Amino acid sequence: MNPAPRKLDLAAWDERHEQLRQAGLREPDYGGSLRRHVIHGQDFRLEQLHFDNSPAALRLWNFLLTENERLAQARAQGDKIVGTMKDLGTVPVMAYALPGLRAFYPDGAWWTPCLMEGSDKLFQQADALGIDASFCPARAMLGAFENQEHFPAPDLLICSTGAVCDDFSAIAQRLEHLGHPILWWEMPRRRRPAAGEPPCALPGNLVAPKMLVDCVQAELQRVREALGELAGRDLDDLLLARGIETANQVRRLLAALRKTVYAAPAAPLPALEMLVAEMLALHFCSDRAESLTVLAGLLAEAQSRLQQNQIIIGPDAVRIFWVNPVADLRAMNLLEDLGGRICGSDFMFSHALDLIPEDLPPLEALARIALADPMVGPTSDRADRIVRECRENQVEAVVISRIPGASHCAREGEMIREVIQQQLAIPAIELEIPPVCDALLPALSSRLQALMEIARARRTE
Amino acid sequence: MRVWLTSPWIPAEWVRAHGLEPRGLWFEDQFCSQVAPGSAGVCAFAEHAVQVAETQPDAAVIFTTTCDQLRRGFDAATFQGRSRGFLFNVPATPSPAAKQIYRAEVERLGRFLLELGGVAPTPEVLRREMLQADETRRGLREAAQAAPACSVAEAVAGCGHRRAFSAPGVAPSEPLVPLAVIGGPLRAAEGNLFEAIEAAGGRIALDATESGERNLCPVFGNADDPFDALVAGYFENIVDVFQRPNTRLYAWLKAGLSDRRARGIVLWHFTGCDLWRAEEQTLRETFGLPVLPLEAAEGARLSPREVTRIEAFIEALK
Numbered sequence: 001m002n003p004a005p006r007k008l009d010l011a012a013w014d015e016r017h018e019q020l021r022q023a024g025l026r027e028p029d030y031g032g033s034l035r036r037h038v039i040h041g042q043d044f045r046l047e048q049l050h051f052d053n054s055p056a057a058l059r060l061w062n063f064l065l066t067e068n069e070r071l072a073q074a075r076a077q078g079d080k081i082v083g084t085m086k087d088l089g090t091v092p093v094m095a096y097a098l099p100g101l102r103a104f105y106p107d108g109a110w111w112t113p114c115l116m117e118g119s120d121k122l123f124q125q126a127d128a129l130g131i132d133a134s135f136c137p138a139r140a141m142l143g144a145f146e147n148q149e150h151f152p153a154p155d156l157l158i159c160s161t162g163a164v165c166d167d168f169s170a171i172a173q174r175l176e177h178l179g180h181p182i183l184w185w186e187m188p189r190r191r192r193p194a195a196g197e198p199p200c201a202l203p204g205n206l207v208a209p210k211m212l213v214d215c216v217q218a219e220l221q222r223v224r225e226a227l228g229e230l231a232g233r234d235l236d237d238l239l240l241a242r243g244i245e246t247a248n249q250v251r252r253l254l255a256a257l258r259k260t261v262y263a264a265p266a267a268p269l270p271a272l273e274m275l276v277a278e279m280l281a282l283h284f285c286s287d288r289a290e291s292l293t294v295l296a297g298l299l300a301e302a303q304s305r306l307q308q309n310q311i312i313i314g315p316d317a318v319r320i321f322w323v324n325p326v327a328d329l330r331a332m333n334l335l336e337d338l339g340g341r342i343c344g345s346d347f348m349f350s351h352a353l354d355l356i357p358e359d360l361p362p363l364e365a366l367a368r369i370a371l372a373d374p375m376v377g378p379t380s381d382r383a384d385r386i387v388r389e390c391r392e393n394q395v396e397a398v399v400i401s402r403i404p405g406a407s408h409c410a411r412e413g414e415m416i417r418e419v420i421q422q423q424l425a426i427p428a429i430e431l432e433i434p435p436v437c438d439a440l441l442p443a444l445s446s447r448l449q450a451l452m453e454i455a456r457a458r459r460t461e
Numbered sequence: 462m463r464v465w466l467t468s469p470w471i472p473a474e475w476v477r478a479h480g481l482e483p484r485g486l487w488f489e490d491q492f493c494s495q496v497a498p499g500s501a502g503v504c505a506f507a508e509h510a511v512q513v514a515e516t517q518p519d520a521a522v523i524f525t526t527t528c529d530q531l532r533r534g535f536d537a538a539t540f541q542g543r544s545r546g547f548l549f550n551v552p553a554t555p556s557p558a559a560k561q562i563y564r565a566e567v568e569r570l571g572r573f574l575l576e577l578g579g580v581a582p583t584p585e586v587l588r589r590e591m592l593q594a595d596e597t598r599r600g601l602r603e604a605a606q607a608a609p610a611c612s613v614a615e616a617v618a619g620c621g622h623r624r625a626f627s628a629p630g631v632a633p634s635e636p637l638v639p640l641a642v643i644g645g646p647l648r649a650a651e652g653n654l655f656e657a658i659e660a661a662g663g664r665i666a667l668d669a670t671e672s673g674e675r676n677l678c679p680v681f682g683n684a685d686d687p688f689d690a691l692v693a694g695y696f697e698n699i700v701d702v703f704q705r706p707n708t709r710l711y712a713w714l715k716a717g718l719s720d721r722r723a724r725g726i727v728l729w730h731f732t733g734c735d736l737w738r739a740e741e742q743t744l745r746e747t748f749g750l751p752v753l754p755l756e757a758a759e760g761a762r763l764s765p766r767e768v769t770r771i772e773a774f775i776e777a778l779k
Contacts, residue, residue: 130742135735161553161705166529169553169705170739176706177743184705186554188562189526194569211565218558379536407529407735410502411537418540 005305005312007050007270007333010034016053025055028290030066034058037065044117045436050333052273052312056297063285063294064276065115067104068151070286074102075152080230083154084283085172086164087187089352090370091223092283097243098231104151104286107168108279109144110137114328114435120150123435131174136167136406137327137435145175156230157182158223163189163376166407183226185219187370188212190377202372203354205388206381217367224363240362246288248355253295254281255353260302262343262393267313268305269298271342272332275325278345281352317341318455321390323400323416324348324409328437331401331444338448343393346386350374379412383419390424397455398428399448404435427454462577463517465489467510468525469676470551470699472691474590475567479579486510486522487646487672504733505757506646507534514538514546521577523570526550527703528736547573553705555697563696567688588687591694598677605674606720610642610655610665617668617676638778639666639722643714643744644729644737645757646671653762654729654755654771661772662779666721669714670729675700678713702736711747718748725778727771728754751778 008016017025017033034051037043043065051057075081082103084091095103112120114137123133125143132139144150159172161184176182190208193199198210228235257277261269277298284291305311313336320335321344335342351372357365374382390398398420402409413430420428429451431444464476465486476483486509507530514522515538524535524546535548550566552559575581582590605613640663647654647670655665668674681687681694700713718726726744730737738754745752753774755767763771 131739134738159705162559163526163532163550166735169703170735173705173707174739174743177746182706184554186552186556186559186562188552189532189548189550191548191550194572212562215558215562218561219554219556222556379533380540405502407502407733408533410504410530410733411533415536415540 003053005268005310006053007312007336008053009050010038010047013051013053013058017058020055020058027062028059028293030070031059031062034061034065037061041065041116042119043115044119045115045329048330048438049272050270052270054301056294056301057269057273059297060273060276060294063287063290064279067108067286071102071104071152074286080155081152082227082230083151083157085157085159085182086168087160087370088349088373088375089282090220090366091158091160093243093247093356093366094220094224094235094240095227096246096284096288097239098227098233098235101227101231102286104154104283106141106144106151106154106157107138108282109141109150110139110327110435111329112144112150113137113140117436122147122150129174129178131171134405135171136165136403138168139171142171142175142178145180146178153180156226158185158226159183160185160187160370162187165375167405183223185223186215187219187373187376188215190371190373190381200368202368203357204351204372204374204385206372206377208371213364213367213371216370217363220363220367220370237362240366241358244356244358244362244365246292248358250281250284250288250291250295251353251355253292253299254278255355257295257299257302258345258353260299260306262345264302264306264311266311266315267317267341268302268311270312270332271322271336272329273298274342275329275332275345275347278347278349278353282349313341318452319343319394319396320451321345321386321393321395321398322347323386323398323413324403326401326433327403327435328433330437331433334437334441334444335399335448338445339452340397340448343395344386344389346374346382346389348375350382350385375408379415380419382412383416386416387419387423390420390426395424395426396458397426397451399451400428400430402430402432404432426458427451462579463520464574464577465510465513465517465520465522467506467523467531468527468549468551469671470527470695470701471523471525471549471570472567472679472695474587474594475570475582475691476574476579478582478587478590479571479574480582481574481577481579485646485672485676486513489513502733504528504530504534504731506731507531510534511538514544518544521573522546524548527553527701528734530733551699551703552696553703555704555709560692560696564692567692567695584687587691591681591687591691594679595681598679602674602677605668605677610668610673614647614655614668614673617673637662637664638724638775639664640725640727640775640778641665641667641669641714641718641721641723641750642673642727642729643667643669644671644727645731645734647673647729654727657763657768657771658727658775661768661775663725663771663775666723667717669717671701674717675713702740707740714744715748718750723750725774726750726752727774728752729757730754731757 092103122140122143126139193209200210200213318340320340325347400413417428473483678698681690684690
């Protein structure tokens with residue numbers, strides 16, 4: 001019989017893993033105890049985190065933490081590696097549609113200094129390359145490219161540019177100056193159609209001028225040709241359509257998981273595992289088929305727990321919507337330790353959670369989803385979606401976490417907060433989470449506690 | 462009506478051809494590098510654009526998508542209908558689709574200008590404005606070879622909104638250390654950066670700020686349709702840091718630094734300007750010249766600390 005859901009620290013998970021193993025737990029080839037990631041991968045942050053105790057969560061963590069090994073194995077087997085940057089969720093759908101290609105986001109290196117608690121020295125290397133701490137933690141990517149100790153050097157680098165974050169654009173340009181050629185593709189700023197301009201519906205209840213969709217489609221055609229050349233075969237519409245179908249399977253699973261967990265009266269899975277699960281939408285953690293299995297396992301676990309009235313965070317917890325990804329994973333634990341639970345999230349890639357239209361020519365469908373990126377449109381569009389999801393999940397308070405150094409954070413938080421307060425009249429705070437937030441825990445705790453207090457006080461008003 | 466432009470890559474000729482008055486925002490009289498308290502990380506230039514949009518109801522501000530700060534600044538300025546503005550999408554890449562976007566944006570700007578009370582230009586009016594701007598820029602490009610940077614900057618400012626053009630004076634001939642100033646918008650005519658450099662024994666051999674000689678890059682060809690020539694003349698000649706890749710900027714700088722024999726680079730940027738700050742080391746590596754990064758201070762004038770840094774930089778180069 002499965003034990004009741006609870007959160008375990010790393011030592012407790014060692015014990016739990018051994019018990020599961022003796023009880024006959026069957027793990028994939030990347031499975032094993034979480035401890036080994038500390039010993040062999042120097043992922044010291046794991047020692048400060050609390051994890052869900054389910055085998056499904058174990059599989060999720062092992063899947064996440066073995067990605068670099070997976071990429072190296074793929075390279076050794078002759079696969080071509082594509083580094084896709086910034087677009088968050090579109091180009092990987094294209095790359096994985098072609099046999100023999102693996103796509104990943106070098107951007108993801110931004111969590112490496114957190115996981116390795118700075119022992120990776122990636123920030124110091126970025127400093128030495130001229131990109132200092134005034135830039136967002138994605139700068140860790142520069143060091144990872146230079147030292148080649150994390151992910152393999154991609155065979156092709158693709159980056160969206162235009163209406164994207166300055167930090168990332170500047171870091172990627174620095175990367176190119178350092179000798180890593182990049183295929184840049186234009187991402188225009190999304191706007192609403194003017195009077196008389198043919199409109200085009202986008203996922204996420206958005207709309208843009210048809211002309212912008214056509215331009216993005218033309219840009220994605222360039223990407224398609226480059227991927228085809230790398231793979232040695234055309235990325236035709238049939239392959240692309242199949243790729244979209246599989247990506248949508250991942251998105252449907254995630255949508256079901258989010259609905260099951262966020263809408264439930266009490267949380268069957270913790271916030272930290274949900275954050276990691278959402279990240280799988282971006283590039284399937286470099287294994288599309290396995291990401292489906294991992295997500296299906298989490299969904300089954302969440303549903304099973306709810307059926308058995310098993311929860312991990314009680315119904316009294318304050319229902320929080322979280323905006324922007326956290327540079328330190330520990331912040332997710334902290335929120336729950338202080339009496340909150342996540343009931344909605346916008347980790348800057350809500351478009352990667354939406355279904356890609358399957359009733360359109362595939363490249364046009366991808367152009368539409370790319371243009372629905374919350375970061376390329378007006379802040380008010382992003383705020384509207386946040387408000388909508390807050391309403392759906394009876395959210396009681398909103399946390400807007402600033403990403404250190406990120407250019408978009410200087411203004412958007414205030415605007416989002418204003419909309420939330422006007423339309424929902426619920427409390428919202430803005431706080432900054434650094435890659436290792438230990439030194440700021442007292443201050444972060446005080447602010448989060450104050451938010452919970454206010455949200456709780458409003459229950460009795 | 463006055464139309465403030467936040468980037469030199471918005472065709473001022475197009476605004477003038479509509480009968481309106483274009484001005485570079487960096488030459489706005491009340492320009493001050495200050496941001497509102499509590500807005501950490503906000504660029505003062507973008508903040509100024511927001512303030513102008515909110516406080517000058519009889520004018521319009523054309524924001525651009527060239528950086529996150531201006532994009533978000535537009536969002537803030539127009540948030541919940543607070544003020545009137547236009548966000549001009551200047552593409553970052555040179556692809557055919559990007560050119561199509563640029564062309565559509567010029568057309569859309571035209572419709573906005575009509576809403577402001579502008580008059581739809583005839584091809585002849587547009588051609589005349591373009592011809593005049595072309596001649597002015599050509600004259601300034603030639604004059605910039607030898608004229609003092611301050612007067613070139615003033616003249617560049619003038620070509621954005623004045624029809625008359627008088628060539629700037631000739632630079633002093635005494636041996637001064639030739640420097641390039643590279644970076645974002647700079648209110649050269651009234652700021653004391655150039656004065657501080659000259660007082661320390663330096664000379665601005667190349668003003669490659671957004672308000673300087675890079676402004677003069679657009680050149681119009683002989684297309685039958687003046688609108689086609691306008692679009693191509695701008696789009697194909699944008700020289701800026703936000704372009705991806707920004708090879709055009711580096712090619713332009715390479716020629717300029719070599720022609721003017723610059724011995725050092727002053728990199729001028731606003732707080733929070735990732736795009737320029739990220740180029741510091743690349744500039745150093747590419748051109749083999751020392752680079753002095755300078756951040757726009759609170760207020761319009763340089764702080765004593767920055768003046769000392771400039772003095773030390775030039776002294777080391779003597």
